[in-house]
Amino acid sequence: MNAVEIEEAVSALAEAPFNAGExxxxxxxxxxxxxxxIKRLRSGTSNKSDIGGVLQTSNIHIKTCAPGAVTETLSALRASPATTRAKAKFILATDGTEFQAEDLNSGEVVVCDYPDFPDHFGFFLPLAGISTVRQIRESAFDIKATGRLNRLYIELLRHNPDWGREERRHDMNHFMARLIFMFFAEDTDILNGSDLFTATIDQMSDRDGFNTHEVIGELFRAMNTP
Structure with missing residues (x-):
């Protein structure tokens, strides 16, 4: 799996109902x-946890816990002799509301609300064999945006197959370039207002998105008017 695929999978996990056992x-x-x-971990064959969690040798020790016990559980994971014996790189505790994790080599920690943990997926990329430095981990939002834009591109082509033809490909690429610039302009405060482009689309579009193309067209027309 590449980083974009991992981000998508992690986001799907966070959006699903929390299941402590799974x-x-x-x-x-x-x-x-x-x-x-996963099957070997489930059966206990390779699960080396000594505190009722899931411990993958040389990778991570994970434990879900009762509400409000996340900090206490993370401390137990850190103190666990099995964590040391298995040379775990990370420890992770969550109750489905709060999420805490630690890189045992660097001492870096993640503390956030459970729904927000996908924002920190770059922190855990070594679990997938992807070596990282701080700069790569901090680019998690860029990777996330790449995945979203890729899905948008695919959906646009699915609903507008003619855009994939040679004679329309330039128009499609031009449209995507415009969108990317607008997102960049929002992030860097080039636009006068907070999330002005996306907020206007959200406000002016029908709930089913039927007229979204008209709203975007009017926005680009207005910005192209001296």
Missing amino acids: FAFAFLEAFGNKATT
């Missing part, structure tokens, strides 16, 4: 672990 396995699967690996 979370650790779903988390590991999101980072590319094969079905046979």
